Amino acid sequence: MRENSFRLAIMPGDGIGVEVMEAATAVLEVIEKRHDIGFKMERVNGGARQYQETGVAMTEEGFEAAERADAILFGAMGSPDIRHPDGTEPAPQLDMRFRMKLYAGLRPIRAIPGVPLALASPRASEIDFALVRESTEGLFASRGKGIVTDDKVATDTMRITRDVTERVSHFSFKLAERRARRRKRKGTVTLIDKSNVFRSFAFMRKIFFEVASQHPDVTAAQHSIDATALDLIRRPWDFDVMVTENMFGDILSDLGAGLVGGMGFAPSADIGDDHALFQPCHGTAPDIAGQGIAMGDELTSRRALSEGRLVRPFDIAIKSPRSYFLVSEHAKASHPVLEAFAGWLRSKLQENRILPY
DSSP states (O other), X not given: OOTTEEEEEEEEESTTHHHHHHHHHHHHHHHHHHHTOEEEEEEOOOSHHHHHHHSOSXXXXXXHHHHHSSEEEEEEXXXXXXXXXXXXXXXXXXXXXHHTTOOEEEEEEEOOXXXXXXXXXXXXXXXXXXXXXXXXXXXXXXXXXXXXXXXTEEEOOXXXXXXXXXXXXXXXXXXXXXXXXXXXSOOEEEEEEOTTTOHHHHHHHHHHHHXXXXXXXXXXXXXXHHHHHHHHHHOGGGOOEEEEOHHHHHHHHHHHHHHTTOGGGOEEEEEOSSOEEEXXXXXXXXXXXXXXXXXXXXXXXXXXXXXXXTTHXXXXXXXXXXXXXXXXXXXXXXXXXXXXXXXXXXXXXXXXXXXXX
């Protein structure tokens, strides 16, 4: 493959994930011609419906295809009526996070011009923060390992390790450094925890501040999870980069999306040292799946594509230096998977010396 070609694993999944990825691949075909970039796309099936039909949510061949790819574009997987015998949900996306060590779950939250905001304060238009969710341990490390004793007591165990905490903390400080250059002001990384109660979080906090000492140009802070839930409603515009444990990040990322228009406007990525997966924050939305409204009506979507509005995030990413994630000024014609992927593509083109800046 030539230097400006990339292998993409395309995972539509369930529900509206199929429609979202159909729109995404249509845009990528335009990008190939517009910017002379090659995408070798391989469809990888998986999800709740596949589990229902075969007993396997994703095959070993599917995981291997994801591992071979330069990047994974993911729609949505899951269904409220399909569960494992223990009541939990088949979730290949979680399996990939653990298997591929995608420890940094990046959720950019930014007010988008033209999109109604949840808060009445005029300062709501200033919302622009990034939530980094550690995605391979925390309370999620107990997935598939919980214990129910005599149908009387259920136990799940939190796991925090030095290695992963150091990695996700460095990732967060480096992200804050990039954002500081764009915003032309000093960056801040805030650790969200419950270290006043739990020893695991006190350990996480200790490591976080050790890493902070290696990034003197960025301010390090700590905030309790309960106070953060309050302050994301009272003053979300004061946050820059937040890093937190897996379960807390799962909850706060939905709250953040709600502040700026809803889950459909929220891009997301799971990033490791060797792999990256890009997806929307929303789920499979079975109540509207197959109705052709997940990406807007068909006429609007075709017009947005023909006018180049869905392509604009790539034009911005490729033609001008920006931060890792970016948000289109025309958000109602944006695509959350591609908003996330565009920034990654720019960084790879820079690495390959295809872009001089």
